[in-house]
Amino acid sequence: MFRITTAAAYIFILHLTTWMPHISTLPQGAPETVCDTMLPFHAGGIAPATTKPPFRIETSAGTIGQGQTLRVDIVGVPSGLTFGGFMIQARSTSPPNQVIGQFNLPEDGLSKLMNCDNSVGNSVTHTNTSPKPEISLEWQSPVDFEGEIIFNSTVAQSYDTFWVGIPSAPVRVVKRDIAPVGPTTPRPSYSPTTRPPYVPEYVPPAPAATPDDPFYDGCGTSKNCFGNKDGCVDSKTCDFVAAIKVRGNIYEFELKSQAKDAAYVALGLSEDNKMGDDLVVECVPQNGKVSMFSSLTSAPPKGYGVSRQGVPQNTARLVESSVVNGVIYCKVERDPLTQVGNKVFDLINNKYYLLLAAGTGLKENGVGYHDIGRIPSDKAINLAELADLGGASKLLLRLHGSFMIAAWIGTTSLGIIFARYFKQTWVGSQMCGKDQWFAWHRICMVTTWSLTMAAFVIIFVEIGGWSGERNPHAILGLVTTILCFIQPIGALFRPAPNSKNRPFFNWAHWLGGNLAHLLAIVTIFFSVKLTKAELPEWMDWILVAYVAFHVVVHLIFSISGCSSDRQQAKRVNDFQMGNMGNHHHGMRNNMKNERKMDAPFAGFRKGLLAVYIVVILLFVVALIVIVALAPIQDTFEQLQRKLN
Numbered sequence: 001m002f003r004i005t006t007a008a009a010y011i012f013i014l015h016l017t018t019w020m021p022h023i024s025t026l027p028q029g030a031p032e033t034v035c036d037t038m039l040p041f042h043a044g045g046i047a048p049a050t051t052k053p054p055f056r057i058e059t060s061a062g063t064i065g066q067g068q069t070l071r072v073d074i075v076g077v078p079s080g081l082t083f084g085g086f087m088i089q090a091r092s093t094s095p096p097n098q099v100i101g102q103f104n105l106p107e108d109g110l111s112k113l114m115n116c117d118n119s120v121g122n123s124v125t126h127t128n129t130s131p132k133p134e135i136s137l138e139w140q141s142p143v144d145f146e147g148e149i150i151f152n153s154t155v156a157q158s159y160d161t162f163w164v165g166i167p168s169a170p171v172r173v174v175k176r177d178i179a180p181v182g183p184t185t186p187r188p189s190y191s192p193t194t195r196p197p198y199v200p201e202y203v204p205p206a207p208a209a210t211p212d213d214p215f216y217d218g219c220g221t222s223k224n225c226f227g228n229k230d231g232c233v234d235s236k237t238c239d240f241v242a243a244i245k246v247r248g249n250i251y252e253f254e255l256k257s258q259a260k261d262a263a264y265v266a267l268g269l270s271e272d273n274k275m276g277d278d279l280v281v282e283c284v285p286q287n288g289k290v291s292m293f294s295s296l297t298s299a300p301p302k303g304y305g306v307s308r309q310g311v312p313q314n315t316a317r318l319v320e321s322s323v324v325n326g327v328i329y330c331k332v333e334r335d336p337l338t339q340v341g342n343k344v345f346d347l348i349n350n351k352y353y354l355l356l357a358a359g360t361g362l363k364e365n366g367v368g369y370h371d372i373g374r375i376p377s378d379k380a381i382n383l384a385e386l387a388d389l390g391g392a393s394k395l396l397l398r399l400h401g402s403f404m405i406a407a408w409i410g411t412t413s414l415g416i417i418f419a420r421y422f423k424q425t426w427v428g429s430q431m432c433g434k435d436q437w438f439a440w441h442r443i444c445m446v447t448t449w450s451l452t453m454a455a456f457v458i459i460f461v462e463i464g465g466w467s468g469e470r471n472p473h474a475i476l477g478l479v480t481t482i483l484c485f486i487q488p489i490g491a492l493f494r495p496a497p498n499s500k501n502r503p504f505f506n507w508a509h510w511l512g513g514n515l516a517h518l519l520a521i522v523t524i525f526f527s528v529k530l531t532k533a534e535l536p537e538w539m540d541w542i543l544v545a546y547v548a549f550h551v552v553v554h555l556i557f558s559i560s561g562c563s564s565d566r567q568q569a570k571r572v573n574d575f576q577m578g579n580m581g582n583h584h585h586g587m588r589n590n591m592k593n594e595r596k597m598d599a600p601f602a603g604f605r606k607g608l609l610a611v612y613i614v615v616i617l618l619f620v621v622a623l624i625v626i627v628a629l630a631p632i633q634d635t636f637e638q639l640q641r642k643l644n
Contacts, residue, residue, distance in 0.1 A: 038089075072088070239358070240258070271353070283329075307366050308366055356377075411451070415443075425598050472523075535626065
């Protein structure tokens with residue numbers, strides 16, 4: 001009787017399963033026997049659908065470092081379309097179809113790990129067949145694998161409608177410069193095994209070679225975007241960039257940096273476009289993850305810097321973040337009101353300039369100097385209002401550089417040439433009552449003094465204090481300016497030509513002028529490394545060419561001067577020997593006439609001077625163009641885009 005009842009029960013259950021609507025997948029997920037094929041065994045062999053699947057496999061990044069975590073989503077198309085069951089795994093493209101990596105155990109209760117090929121957690125399947133609009137998983141790449149992988153998935157919309165082998169876009173696993181963070185669960189090393197090739201039922205079109213960066217979606221339409229270079233938001237090529245979106249009382253800040261060796265990216269809210277008492281959001285990668293801090297900037301007399309001390313950390317929250325292959329990303333929500341000491345930052349009613357910065361160094365209680373770059377916005381905005389943002393004007397900065405180049409590579413170089421080699425040229429010709437060499441020397445040096453003093457004042461107006469950059473440029477420039485300032489003052493009090501103190505003045509004046517010129521050229525070399533200057537490194541080679549040309553011309557003038565002195569001495573000796581029998585008065589008159597003549601090789605010196613002036617002018621123009629258009633490479637790219 002028991003056996004008959006049992007048999008009847010089995011028949012009833014079988015009949016019930018064939019009569020009920022087919023809306024269920026395997027209730028406890030795919031078995032590990034289908035790891036290779038990912039093919040469900042539904043009702044003795046229902047074939048998978050061959051139409052385009054209404055589901056998509058999305059990844060949070062296209063490149064990931066070894067040992068790093070990647071978010072993988074299974075979503076319906078259109079959004080909201082549900083599915084009951086799924087199975088997903090990452091497979092390498094070379095060697096083909098090797099299941100690699102490890103998924104982290106999902107906490108939603110809708111998924112569970114599978115162990116294919118005796119590897120822990122390298123696949124995931126569902127735990128129940130309840131309708132799911134999407135599934136989000138975390139996958140960790142192997143620490144010893146480098147290459148391309150594709151996520152393959154089987155998704156079942158219902159018991160008899162499912163798609164097998166839905167692929168994601170390729171993801172590249174690359175080497176990391178630093179040791180990756182270890183996984184939360186043990187994972188064996190990657191070891192290829194032999195597996196029959198798997199051909200998915202559906203292969204979508206290959207993704208675009210250069211997919212758009214989703215960070216820029218909505219820029220100018222639903223959020224304010226501000227990048228480190230003018231035009232980089234439109235071209236989506238910013239090295240570091242910020243976006244601000246306001247939803248009611250929620251102020252959402254997004255920061256991204258793909259600059260090389262970046263240790264942080266930060267955005268400050270400033271009332272005056274200058275550093276000091278600005279509320280800053282810092283996104284800092286730490287141990288493979290991104291941490292968010294709030295801080296406040298300081299300026300002289302306290303000194304330039306940034307500190308988190310005394311700044312409430314609970315008025316801003318990190319919503320989303322990642323650091324993949326050196327690219328830093330974070331999304332932060334900030335309260336409308338933040339009070340730091342006696343200062344209140346009211347994002348609803350006040351307007352703020354944006355100060356965007358990135359750097360390679362960190363300090364104990366804040367970020368380090370923004371040696372990668374810093375750029376303030378050109379205007380203050382209400383964060384809730386859309387605005388066309390650009391970088392603040394750099395006119396004063398460019399004028400400072402241009403004035404210094406014109407002064408020390410142009411007029412100073414010429415002034416020294418006139419004073420050193422042309423005292424015996426244009427003899428008897430005067431300008432404004434002075435010998436030609438002295439008149440031109442004075443014109444050049446007065447121009448140098450005027451340009452240098454103007455440039456010195458301009459840079460202090462631009463920066464508002466002493467430079468905080470770790471570069472000798474500032475201190476060398478200060479010493480050069482001091483020497484330049486005292487040179488004409490000393491010249492005003494020079495002793496008479498026949499005074500016994502005149503040689504001391506001559507030596508001091510010569511030493512001060514040449515030392516100032518040397519320091520100025522070294523200072524210009526150091527300016528190429530300044531973050532604010534944004535000068536190309538190849539500008540060094542132009543400066544080296546100038547130095548080489550200047551030295552060679554001095555050498556030629558010196559050799560010409562020595563030859564001129566010997567010939568003039570010989571001419572004087574011959575003149576004296578030929579006039580030994582003449583009257584003494586006649587000899588003295590002839591010697592006076594000799595002194596009124598140009599020294600030998602005067603024509604050669606004038607020709608070489610003309611060449612020197614033309615070449616120096618070309619150097620000055622080229623360097624000023626580089627300074628004025630910096631960053632010149634970006635300027636050329638923007639011009640090319642406009643022409644196209």
